[in-house]
Amino acid sequence: MSVSDAKQKKSRRQRREFTREFKDGAVKLVLDEGKGIPEVARDLDLTESALRTWVERAKEARGEGKPGALRQEEREELARLRAENRQLRMERELLKKAAGLLREGDDVKFAFIHAQKAHFPIAFMCEQLEVSRSGYYAWAHRPQSARKTKDRELTEVVAAVHAESRRWYGSPRVFQELKARGYRVSRKRVARLMRQRGLRARARRRFVKTTDSAHSYPVAPNVLERDFSPQKPNSxxxxxxxxxxxxxxxxxxxxxxxxxxxxxxxxxxxxxxxxxxxxxxxxxxxxxxxxxxxxxxxxxxxxxxxxxxxxxxxxxxxxxxxxxxxxxxxxxxxxxxxxxxxxxxxxxxxxxxxxxxxxxxxxxxxxxxxxxxxxxxxxxxxxxxxxxxxxxxxxx
Missing domain, CATH: 3.30.420.10 (Ribonuclease H-like superfamily/Ribonuclease H)
Known part of the structure; x- marks a missing residue:
């Protein structure tokens, strides 16, 4: 077998297949949740071309024609709805990252705005967090110690990681995420900043039994015996x-x-x-x-x-x-x-x-x-x- 044949065979072995339910889920993130094709493709480890094909087929199945086939007023309405959708997505993303900030003082809000200004317009964030732009700019030009400035910036990164985890991560996982992103910080410092910001991992609820084993089918013995750490995948x-x-x-x-x-x-x-x-x-x-x-x-x-x-x-x-x-x-x-x-x-x-x-x-x-x-x-x-x-x- 030639080298090229071996490569082709390896490529065929590694090609992924997807169920209809998986494809539908990916398409709905684009068409119903308003996410972009590059973002969804990256999150699901797909090629953009494959996802775009699924999306186009879904549009045809839904009876959605190509934009060129729409009347002028329909195109204008579509553009308006898309603009509203972008605004709503931006508001949702900001509020997700700024969870709990509306109850904080202006300094905490200003610190958040300063850390997020590369991602959201300052005027938009000031309006959503109910602070004045002039107040933010006055705060931004106020001199602070290097340590306090670094703590302030790091706190916003910690808060963003905590929000991305759906507020599930405690200080150990937040610390590991920061380390993976290249931040040089101690776990104790992360814990202190989270404590000062009021960020904590949620407590688990108690287990509730849901299995119905009252049936006449044969049951198998417990062969696994709680061996939850096999040495290889697909074992x-x-x-x-x-x-x-x-x-x-x-x-x-x-x-x-x-x-x-x-x-x-x-x-x-x-x-x-x-x-x-x-x-x-x-x-x-x-x-x-x-x-x-x-x-x-x-x-x-x-x-x-x-x-x-x-x-x-x-x-x-x-x-x-x-x-x-x-x-x-x-x-x-x-x-x-x-x-x-x-x-x-x-x-x-x-x-x-x-x-x-x-x-x-x-x-x-x-x-x-x-x-x-x-x-x-x-x-x-x-x-x-x-x-x-x-x-x-x-x-x-």
Whole structure:
């Protein structure tokens, strides 16, 4: 085999495939959330050309013609709506970064404006934070000590990192994020600045049992035995289901995690909790990754169903199930659900299933898998952890 043939074969092996649900989620971030194609492509590790193709096809399916086919008044209305959308996005982004500042004094607000002036217009920030421009400029020209100035600037960076984490990060993760961005700062200093600003990690809520194991299907023994640290990826997977409340009723989310990296390798959402939900999540996981040696879950009827067990058998995957009433046997997935609820679900009042679907897709694919720092992984994201493990130096 020639070198070029080998490269082509390697390229074909590495080509990713995507489920319809994944494509729909990516498209909705562009068309419904108003995000730009480059931003979404970067967050989801996609090529811009592929995402643009999906978006154009979705527009055609929705009956949205090309801009040139619109009448003049329609083009003007579209331009107006886009301008309003940009303004709303800017306001939402600013308020997200400035969470809690409206209750602070003017000096704190001025410090925030000074740190963010490269990203937002000063007049716009002064209006949103209810301070005067003249007051800001007077503050900006007031001499301060070098240490106080550095603390002020660093506090805004700390606050921005905390906001980006959906206010979940405490000082250890904020410190690790700053270190990764090239800041030379101690963890104690980060903790002090967060304490002075009133920034803290949210406390977890207690676990609530949701599994229905009252069924007649056979159950598998607990083969995993809480071995949550396999030495390689695609060795041991774990799955479970959780519930998200919306004004339209419950939305159910099933996930499959690779225990090596804690990465969500498969997921599915539905307003019906049945075996098709968990089958869809497992099918997504198998789409781009080799089958694992072991799959662990609770004793729920969905995982014990004939169809699910047959799929595992077809892929030559051994089945493992938690002991009755013991959530700790599947602690890694429970921990993921806890983070999901604390960082997203408890902060939002979803009005529709569609709104919840978009938010969950973005959380899993753009935030948790690719950006969120995981303490058990040495404060790197699941994606980065797998990438580091696959390098020659890591394998040596």
């Amino acid at each position: 041991k997977w774990a799955g479970d289901i959780t519930y998200i409340w919306t004004a339209e009723g419950w939305l159910y989310l099933a996930v499959v995690l690779d225990l090596f990296s804690r990465k969500v390798v498969g997921w599915a959402m539905s307003d019906t909790i049945d075996r098709h939900l968990v089958l869809s999540a497992l099918t997504m996981a198998l789409l781009n990754r080799p089958a694992p040696d072991l799959h662990h879950s609770d004793r729920g009827s969905q995982y014990a169903s004939d169809d699910y067990r047959k799929l595992l058998e077809k892929q030559e995957i051994d089945c493992s199930m938690s002991r009755k009433g013991n959530c700790w046997d599947n602690a890694v997935v429970e921990s993921f659900f806890s983070s999901l609820k604390m960082e997203l679900v408890y902060e939002r009042n979803f009005q529709t299933h569609e709104e919840a679907r978009r938010a969950l897709f973005e959380y899993i694919e753009a935030w948790y898998n690719r950006r969120r720092r995981h303490s058990s992984l040495g404060y790197v994201s699941p994606e980065e952890y797998e990438r580091n493990a696959s390098t020659p130096s890591a394998a040596a």
